[in-house]
Amino acid sequence: MVSLENEDILKSNKAKKRESEAIEETVETPVPKKKKKKKKNKEKETETVVKKSEVEAKDEVSEDGSEENLPFRKDFYSMHEITTGMSKEEVKAYHDEHNIVMFGKGRKKFKPILTFPELGFSKSIMKICSKFDRPTPIQAQCWPVLGSGRDIIGIAETGSGKTLAFTIPALAHIKERMSTEPGKKKGPMMLIIAPTRELAMQSQEVLEEASNIVKIRSICVYGGVPKHSQRHGLKSGVEVVVATPGRLIDLMEEGCCDLSEVSYLVLDEADRMLDQGFERDIRKIIEKTHKSRQTALFSATWPDSVRELAHEFLKNPIKVTIGSDDLAAGSRIKQIVEVIEDRAREQKLDKLLKEYHKSRKNRILIFVLYKKEAARIETNLQRAGWACNSIHGDKSQEARSQAVENFKSGKMPLLVATDVAARGLDIPDVDYVINFSFPLTIEDYVHRIGRTGRAGKTGTAYTFFQTCDKARAGELVKVLKDSNQTVPKEMMNFDLNIKKKEHKLYGAFVPRDYGQPMKQASKITFDDDD
Ligand code: ADP
Ligand code: MG
Numbered sequence: 306m307v308s309l310e311n312e313d314i315l316k317s318n319k320a321k322k323r324e325s326e327a328i329e330e331t332v333e334t335p336v337p338k339k340k341k342k343k344k345k346n347k348e349k350e351t352e353t354v355v356k357k358s359e360v361e362a363k364d365e366v367s368e369d370g371s372e373e374n375l376p377f378r379k380d381f382y383s384m385h386e387i388t389t390g391m392s393k394e395e396v397k398a399y400h401d402e403h404n405i406v407m408f409g410k411g412r413k414k415f416k417p418i419l420t421f422p423e424l425g426f427s428k429s430i431m432k433i434c435s436k437f438d439r440p441t442p443i444q445a446q447c448w449p450v451l452g453s454g455r456d457i458i459g460i461a462e463t464g465s466g467k468t469l470a471f472t473i474p475a476l477a478h479i480k481e482r483m484s485t486e487p488g489k490k491k492g493p494m495m496l497i498i499a500p501t502r503e504l505a506m507q508s509q510e511v512l513e514e515a516s517n518i519v520k521i522r523s524i525c526v527y528g529g530v531p532k533h534s535q536r537h538g539l540k541s542g543v544e545v546v547v548a549t550p551g552r553l554i555d556l557m558e559e560g561c562c563d564l565s566e567v568s569y570l571v572l573d574e575a576d577r578m579l580d581q582g583f584e585r586d587i588r589k590i591i592e593k594t595h596k597s598r599q600t601a602l603f604s605a606t607w608p609d610s611v612r613e614l615a616h617e618f619l620k621n622p623i624k625v626t627i628g629s630d631d632l633a634a635g636s637r638i639k640q641i642v643e644v645i646e647d648r649a650r651e652q653k654l655d656k657l658l659k660e661y662h663k664s665r666k667n668r669i670l671i672f673v674l675y676k677k678e679a680a681r682i683e684t685n686l687q688r689a690g691w692a693c694n695s696i697h698g699d700k701s702q703e704a705r706s707q708a709v710e711n712f713k714s715g716k717m718p719l720l721v722a723t724d725v726a727a728r729g730l731d732i733p734d735v736d737y738v739i740n741f742s743f744p745l746t747i748e749d750y751v752h753r754i755g756r757t758g759r760a761g762k763t764g765t766a767y768t769f770f771q772t773c774d775k776a777r778a779g780e781l782v783k784v785l786k787d788s789n790q791t792v793p794k795e796m797m798n799f800d801l802n803i804k805k806k807e808h809k810l811y812g813a814f815v816p817r818d819y820g821q822p823m824k825q826a827s828k829i830t831f832d833d834d835d
Pocket of ligand 2: 470
């Protein structure tokens with residue numbers, strides 16, 4: 306359901322807005338007078354923001370008629386720590402070094418945090434980072450933004466530490482609420498939505514680790530397993546829910562999961578969550594969260610097709626991009642593409658394994674497109690004597706978890722996977738990714754190959770490209786060129802024009818004006834004074 310206001314905004318925009326414009330528009334949304342007045346006293350800005358968020362919360366509570374949606378504080382990051390410290394030049398040097406670009410009103414205030422203590426969060430929270438030397442760039446730049454209560458879009462390549470980028474400020478947020486609203490029995494305050502069970506479980510593992518240190522309770526809810534223990538876990542009270550959309554909606558509809566206290570919402574792999582398959586579910590879920598919530602969208606890829614929809618769920622966001630603003634393939638990944646005939650693929654796969662998997666120990670992920678294809682390749686490889694498992698949607702949750710475990714432990718160093726395993730799974734030391742079948746979207750390609758070259762290591766992605774994949778030839782060549790990879794000359798035989806994808810919600814009116822110059826920003830400029 307699109308709210309009327311949003312629908313009007315969307316329909317009145319004839320030209321397709323680009324990201325920055327969408328952000329500007331959010332910024333330009335008129336603020337009711339009483340909120341503007343409160344902005345006057347600059348020195349008291351921290352305090353002001355608190356009041357502003359409280360005002361917002363109250364306003365919306367009364368609109369809602371919901372007595373329980375009480376205001377909460379979402380900025381606990383003190384301004385003086387942002388404004389002191391690094392000079393403008395130092396910030397620029399850090400941004401240049403790490404290829405950081407920011408958009409959004411007030412972004413200049415948010416200087417990167419170069420060491421963990423600099424963030425100023427409690428020692429107990431920062432203990433979670435004790436095994437690391439320093440914040441990764443996405444953490445360094447997102448923490449102050451999130452700590453100040455602002456909504457965010459964080460884009461950074463796979464393996465760049467996005468989970469802790471949204472988790473650390475969330476812990477401060479939850480702790481703050483627990484200490485200022487004691488005694489009241491609440492529903493979850495933080496909700497992380499992820500597209501697959503494996504990803505949800507992986508985020509929850511990070512939270513589990515955190516919860517041993519900061520005493521918060523979390524639960525992971527996902528489909529494919531009985532609901533009983535999830536229901537029970539939710540009823541006994543948790544501060545954090547990590548969920549896949551389908552099961553969460555089931556539990557909400559059963560009345561087991563009240564999201565009205567969710568004041569910190571994360572969409573992980575956000576572009577996937579906003580894509581066609583999940584859009585309706587996501588709307589249903591977000592509708593039930595606290596209206597003054599803070600919203601964080603994180604992803605490695607950020608296609609045009611989801612950008613406008615994303616802004617429906619955000620208020621005055623800051624966007625932080627590390628590396629390319631477009632599709633960013635990890636720079637540490639060597640990409641090899643071979644144009645190949647269907648029938649030649651299995652033999653070539655065998656040849657590649659003989660070359661890449663001599664030790665029979667190093668981890669290799671082999672991606673296919675279909676569940677049946679995964680099962681077939683798994684069987685064929687096992688027959689040929691390779692120690693191999695597969696992970697795909699026809700397998701039970703238990704078998705899927707087992708396959709990932711076997712792969713992680715090295716017991717089964719070859720894993721055949723459909724795209725269900727392509728996103729976000731943090732498996733250390735995958736040396737090679739082999740794309741046996743090309744994925745349906747270029748974003749999936751980037752996510753697949755992102756399973757290698759993680760946490761500072763290098764990796765190789767070997768991709769079979771067939772004539773039937775020709776619609777993605779232009780996009781693939783662009784990704785290869787952008788990451789300075791060799792483009793095989795056979796790829797040049799395909800039509801390399803990139804067809805723009807449309808979002809199903811906006812497709813009807815976007816293409817008419819596609820390609821026209823973007824509307825000039827009128828009032829809002831992103832200069833040094835904002
Ligand atoms: P992403 O979500 O960006 O793909 P993850 O959050 O899964 O990446 O993190 C990838 C890996 O990096 C994890 O194993 C995580 O423990 C590790 N990591 C997180 N933060 C840091 C840091 N500051 N320094 C080094 N490694 C980190
Ligand atoms: Mg991730």
